[in-house]
Amino acid sequence: xxxxxxxxxxxxxxxxxxxxxxxxxxxxxxxxxxxxxxxxxxxxxxxxxxxxxxxxxxxxxxxxxxxxxxxxxxxxxxxxxxxxxxxxxxxxxxxxxxxxxxxxxxxxxxxxxxxxxxxxxxxxxxxxxxxxxxxxxxxxxxxxxxxxxxxxxxxxxxxxxxxxxxxxxxxxxxxxxxxxxxxxxxxxxxxxxxxxxxxxxxxxxxxxxxxxxxxxxxxxxxxxxxxxxxxxxxxxxxxxxxxxxxxxxxxxxxxxxxxxxxxxxxxxxxxxxxxxxxxxxxxxxxxxx
Amino acid sequence: xxxxxxxxxxxxxxxxxxxxxxxxxxxxxxxxxxxxxxxxxxxxxxxxxxxxxxxxxxxxxxxxxxxxxxxxxxxxxxxxxxxxxxxxxxxxxxxxxxxxxxxxxxxxxxxxxxxxxxxxxxxxxxxxxxxxxxxxxxxxxxxxxxxxxxxxxxxxxxxxxxxxxxxxxxxxxxxxxxxxxxxxxxxxxxxxxxxxxxxxxxxxxxxxxxxxxxxxxxxxxxxxxxxxxxxxxxxxxxxxxxxxxxxxxxxxxxxxxxxxxxxxxxxxxxxxxxxxxxxxxxxxxxxxx
DNA sequence: AGCTCTTATGAATCATTGA
DNA sequence: GTCAATGATTCATAAGAGC
Numbered sequence: 001x002x003x004x005x006x007x008x009x010x011x012x013x014x015x016x017x018x019x020x021x022x023x024x025x026x027x028x029x030x031x032x033x034x035x036x037x038x039x040x041x042x043x044x045x046x047x048x049x050x051x052x053x054x055x056x057x058x059x060x061x062x063x064x065x066x067x068x069x070x071x072x073x074x075x076x077x078x079x080x081x082x083x084x085x086x087x088x089x090x091x092x093x094x095x096x097x098x099x100x101x102x103x104x105x106x107x108x109x110x111x112x113x114x115x116x117x118x119x120x121x122x123x124x125x126x127x128x129x130x131x132x133x134x135x136x137x138x139x140x141x142x143x144x145x146x147x148x149x150x151x152x153x154x155x156x157x158x159x160x161x162x163x164x165x166x167x168x169x170x171x172x173x174x175x176x177x178x179x180x181x182x183x184x185x186x187x188x189x190x191x192x193x194x195x196x197x198x199x200x201x202x203x204x205x206x207x208x209x210x211x212x213x214x215x216x217x218x219x220x221x222x223x224x225x226x227x228x229x230x231x232x233x234x235x236x237x238x239x240x241x242x243x244x245x246x247x248x249x250x251x252x253x254x255x256x257x258x259x260x261x262x263x264x265x266x267x268x269x270x271x272x273x274x275x276x277x278x279x280x281x282x283x284x285x286x287x288x289x
Numbered sequence: 290x291x292x293x294x295x296x297x298x299x300x301x302x303x304x305x306x307x308x309x310x311x312x313x314x315x316x317x318x319x320x321x322x323x324x325x326x327x328x329x330x331x332x333x334x335x336x337x338x339x340x341x342x343x344x345x346x347x348x349x350x351x352x353x354x355x356x357x358x359x360x361x362x363x364x365x366x367x368x369x370x371x372x373x374x375x376x377x378x379x380x381x382x383x384x385x386x387x388x389x390x391x392x393x394x395x396x397x398x399x400x401x402x403x404x405x406x407x408x409x410x411x412x413x414x415x416x417x418x419x420x421x422x423x424x425x426x427x428x429x430x431x432x433x434x435x436x437x438x439x440x441x442x443x444x445x446x447x448x449x450x451x452x453x454x455x456x457x458x459x460x461x462x463x464x465x466x467x468x469x470x471x472x473x474x475x476x477x478x479x480x481x482x483x484x485x486x487x488x489x490x491x492x493x494x495x496x497x498x499x500x501x502x503x504x505x506x507x508x509x510x511x512x513x514x515x516x517x518x519x520x521x522x523x524x525x526x527x528x529x530x531x532x533x534x535x536x537x538x539x540x541x542x543x544x545x546x547x548x549x550x551x552x553x554x555x556x557x558x559x560x561x562x563x564x565x566x567x568x569x570x571x572x573x574x575x576x577x578x
Numbered sequence: 579a580g581c582t583c584t585t586a587t588g589a590a591t592c593a594t595t596g597a
Numbered sequence: 598g599t600c601a602a603t604g605a606t607t608c609a610t611a612a613g614a615g616c
Contacts, residue, residue: 034589079591082425083390089378101372107396107415109483114590115607117479120429123608124590125481126396136371140409190406192414194398198610199588209589438608478608584614595603 004226005249006240006267010260013232013253017060020251024064026139026227029218029239031074031209035087047080050087051094057232058095064230068138070222071100074108074210076127082120088128095132103138104131104193108214111198129195129218144220146188209235215242223248237263293515294538295529295556299549302521302542306349309540313353315428315516318507318528320363320499324376336369339376340383346521347384353519357427359511360389363397363499365416371409377417384421392427393420393482397503401487418484418507433509435477504528505535512537526552 009016032054035047045053061071077088092102106129113125200211215238219229225247231239234252236259243250244267254260298305321343324336334342350360366377381391395418402414489500504527508518514536520528523541525548532539533556543549 031589076589078589082592083392084394086382086385086391089381092378093375096375102375103372104410105373107398107483109396109398110588110609112588112609112611113481114588115609116590116592117431117606118591120427121393121591122431122479123481125483127589136409138409142406142411189404190411192402192412193410194414200611481608580616582614582616584612586612587610588608591606593603593605595601597599597601 004244004247006244007251008234008237008240008260008263009251009253010255010257011253012255014057014060016253017057017064017232020064022063023066024228025230025251026066026069027072027219027222028061028065028069028230028232029072029074029215030231030233031235032233034076035078035085047078047085047087051091054091055094055098058091058100059098061230061232062099062134065134067134069134070103070138070140070218071132072106072218072222073130073132074127074214075130076124079121092130099134100132101134101136102130103133105129106131107194108210109194109196111196113199129214139222139224141221141224142190145191145217147191148188209238212238212242215239216246219243219246219248234263235259237267241267293533293536295533296540297523297526297529297549297552298540298542299544299546300542301544303346303349305542306346306353306521309353311352312355313517314519314540315355315358316361316508316511317350317354317358317519317521318361318363318504319520319522320524321522323365324367324374325369336367336374336376340380343380344383344387347380347389348387350519350521351388351423354423356423358423359392359427359429359507360421361395361507361511362419362421363416363503364419365413368410377419381419388423389421390423390425391419392422394418395420396483397499398483398485399488400485418503428511428513430510430513431479434480434506436480438476438478499527501527501531504531508532508535508537523552524548526555530555 009019033045035045035050058071065071075088075091077085079085096102108127108129110125110127113123116123195214195217197211197213215231219239219242223229227248229239229243229248229250231250231252234240234254237252237254240250240252240263252263254263298308322334324334324339347360354360364377364380366374368374385391397416397418399414399416402412405412484503484506486500486502486506504520508528508531512518516537518528518532518537518539519542520539521542523529523543526541526543529539529541529552541552543552
C-alpha cells in the first residue's frame, strides 16, 4: 500500500518551481493561458509577448522534468489581423534552443468546437498537443492507450451497460466474460497521433480547459502508477483530478485564487485522508490499494 | 460555351514560372516533394536545406497568384533524429517575410493511414494544409463545401417513413410539407478546418500524393468555374485532373518525365479535343457546357 | 430502463461602436 | 489614428425532461 499525493500550489509557476528539486517529474502536461485570452485573470499576455513570457517557465520545466520524462503542451495560436499568429511556432524554435527536443505534434480534434461563421474562415476544430522531451529515449507505455478497433467492437462494447460489464467481468471464467476479454484482446489497436475528443460542456461555473480524456490519455501513455505528474497552469485542477484517479502523484500550480479554491471541490473528498494547508500549499493525500 | 484549358509543363517549376504573367492564378495548390523523400527523383533535398530550396519558388508563386487568390501548401515535417524537423515552421516564418499572410492551417486527418508502430511513436495520421494569402480579403466560396449537418436533421428525417414523405411533400402548401423543406434547408452546415479524408490506395505504381478529394475540396472552396488553378509540383496530375472535372482551367508543372507521361493517361482522353505539344508543354483543351 | 426531444453552452471570430 | 469592449453568428454535445 502506497500513498498517492496530490498537491496544489497557489501562485505563478515561475516562482513555485523553485520549491521543486531537479528531475522530479515524469510528466508535465499543461494547457497554458492562451495569448490575449483570460486577460483579466492572467495579466493579459499579448501575442507578441507570449514567447518571452513562456520561455523562463519552460526553462524551469526543463530542470524539474526527469531526463526520460515528457512535456505535453496543449496550445493553439489565435487569429490576429486575419492571420494565424506565429507565437506557437516561434516558441517551438526557441524551446529547442533551450535544449528541448520537439519529438511529436499530436492533434486534438475538437468534435464539438465552438460554432460560428465568418466571411473567410471556418470553425477552428483542432488544437496542438506538442510533445517535448529531453532525451531521444523516453518512457512511453503504448499498450496503456490502445483503442477498440473499427466499428464492430466499438458498437459491441457500447451496447453493454456499465452494470453488465461489471457483472460479467467479475464472473471470472464465465463464457460471456471470456467473450468480452476476447473482444478486448483481438480488437485493440494502437492509436494514431490524432485524438478525437469532445470538449466538456458540463462545468457551468468554470471554463473547461480541456476534457478529462485529454490528460488521461497522456498520463496513461507517459507514466505508470506512483509516477509524478505536474500541471503548472492547473486551472480548475483537471489534471490533478485525473492523475489521482489513475493513482499517480501530482502537483498543480494555479495563480488564480478562485481556481485554487475550486480545485478543492473538484478533488473528491473521499479520496484524501490527510489535509494540510500552508500559505502556499495544499496537500491532499490518499491511499491506494 | 467556354473552353477549359488544362496544360502540363515538364521541368523545374522555378524555371517554368517565368512563362507566366503576374496575377494569373486564382489558386495554387500543391504537395511538394517532402524533404529527403523521393530523393532519387527530386535531387534529394535535405531537411536542413529545404527552406532555402523552397523560398525562391514561393517568391515566384507570390508573383503569379492573383492578389485575392489563395495558396494551399500540403506538407508535413519528417522525423529526423527522433525529432520532428523544423523546416515547415521555419518555412512559414520565412514566407511571411516574403509577404505571404499565414491565414490558416487546415488539418488533413488521414483516416486510413498506414498501419505501424514504433517504440516511441504512433502512426502519423495527419498532414498540414497551410493556407497563405496575399491580402486579408480573398475569394472564398464557403457554400460550395457545405456538409450534411450532424444528427439533428438526420434523426428527424429518419422518423418519417418513405410513404409519409412522398404523400406529404406532394400536398403542396400543407403545413407538414413546409416543415420538411425547412429541415432540408437546415440540413447543411459549414465544415471546420479539419478534413477527414482517406488516402487513396489505388495507385500502386506511384506514391499517392494526395487523394482527389483534397484538391477537390480546396478548388471548390477557393475558385469558381473557369478560374485558373496551378500545381507547381503536379506529380501524377491529380490536381489538374480534378480541376478539369470541376471545369476550372489548370496548369501542372512536373520535373519527372515519368510523371509527365503518366499524366496523359490520368487525364481522360474523352475530355480533351485538342492536343498540342511543344518541348516543354502539353495542352489538353476541353469544352465545357 | 430505454427512447425521443429540448435546451444550454463552449480557450471562437468578425464587424461595429466608443473611448 | 489606435485600442478595447460588445453583439451577432452558429453547431456538436450532454444533461434533463417527458413518455
